[in-house]
Amino acid sequence: MKLFFSATSPYVRKCMAVAHEVGLVDRIELLDCKAHPINRDAAIVAANPLGKVPTLITDTGVALYDSRVICEYLDDLGGGSLFPQDSSRWSVLALQSLADGVLDACLLVRYEEVTRPEALRSADWTRGQLDKVATSMAALEAGTPALDQRVHIGNLAVGCALGYLDLRFAHLAWRSQYPRVAAWWATYGKRPSLTTAWALA
Ligand SMILES: N[C@@H](CCC(=O)N[C@@H](CS)C(=O)NCC(=O)O)C(=O)O
Numbered sequence: 001m002k003l004f005f006s007a008t009s010p011y012v013r014k015c016m017a018v019a020h021e022v023g024l025v026d027r028i029e030l031l032d033c034k035a036h037p038i039n040r041d042a043a044i045v046a047a048n049p050l051g052k053v054p055t056l057i058t059d060t061g062v063a064l065y066d067s068r069v070i071c072e073y074l075d076d077l078g079g080g081s082l083f084p085q086d087s088s089r090w091s092v093l094a095l096q097s098l099a100d101g102v103l104d105a106c107l108l109v110r111y112e113e114v115t116r117p118e119a120l121r122s123a124d125w126t127r128g129q130l131d132k133v134a135t136s137m138a139a140l141e142a143g144t145p146a147l148d149q150r151v152h153i154g155n156l157a158v159g160c161a162l163g164y165l166d167l168r169f170a171h172l173a174w175r176s177q178y179p180r181v182a183a184w185w186a187t188y189g190k191r192p193s194l195t196t197a198w199a200l201a
Contacts, residue, residue, distance in 0.1 A: 002029045003070075004044050004055040009035070010103050010164035011067035012054045013194075017156050018071045020193035022078025028056075038115055068096065071153055082153045095145045095154025098136055099161040105132040106164055133165075133172075141178040149188060159185065159194050 001024075005012045019025045034041045035053040047063040048055040056064045056073065064070050075082045084092055109129045112121055140147060140158065147155060162185050165174050175182035189195070 001027055001059055002031050002057040004033045004035070004047065004053045004057075005030045006033070006035055006053050008167065009053050010106075010160045010167075011100070013163065014067050014157055014160045015054045015056070015070045015074065016196075017160065017191075017193040018074045018080070018082060018153070019078070020196060021082060021151060021156070022075055022080035024074055024078045025196075036115075037111055068100070075153070082151065082156070084152060088152075091145060092152050092154040095147075096157040098139070098145065099154070099157035102133050102136045102161040103164055105129040105136075106161075106169060110168055130172075133169075137174060137178050137181065140181050143180070147181065147184045147188070151191070155188060156193070159188055159191075162189070163194070 003012070003015065005016075016025065016028075019028055031043075033044050033053065035044055035051060040051045044053065044055055045051040047057060048065045050065065052065065054065065054067050054070055056070045058064060058073070064073055072083055074080075083089065106129070109126050112126055112129075139145065145154070147158060149155075162174070162181070165172060
């Protein structure tokens with residue numbers, strides 16, 4: 001398999017964490033590329049019209065995206081159980097959606113800062129996106145939805161979102177605002193799937 005990747009993409013990190021958990025890391029060849037919303041990378045676009053990372057090319061040549069599809073594919077291929085089939089399934093998937101939504105808001109802020117000329121930037125837009133991060137973190141702190149030490153896609157996705165806050169939004173100092181989430185991450189973040197060298201973001 002081949003994965004269009006970026007070392008700082010939290011969505012890529014989620015896919016690689018899943019690959020690690022189900023024992024498939026060694027079967028994935030990482031393809032260097034430059035995903036960007038304006039200066040688009042033609043090599044990614046040729047496989048995925050959205051031009052985003054992660055994009056996985058399976059051994060039979062099928063292009064899979066986005067990270068949620070890739071994660072479920074890898075879990076299935078590796079015989080994992082990161083996507084529960086019991087009654088916990090829907091809350092686990094919703095937890096993944098919450099974490100991905102935090103990342104989506106973070107990415108919109110980041111692109112506003114690094115791609116838009118300063119004179120065109122909207123402080124209201126940035127404030128609104130960061131408020132999504134704040135209300136989502138507050139929900140996790142309150143335990144709705146709940147974090148625990150189980151190994152499933154919801155908890156892994158939250159871990160990748162927290163890693164991205166550390167990487168790009170360290171000034172938010174989320175640990176002091178959300179101590180229960182911080183305590184959870186202090187343990188959960190030690191999982192090898194979340195600490196290996198490629199798990200940068
Ligand atoms: N929903 C997608 C989001 C992927 C995404 O936004 N990736 C970013 C890098 S972190 C990207 O490729 N950006 C380039 C673009 O927006 O065109 C997923 O879960 O895979």
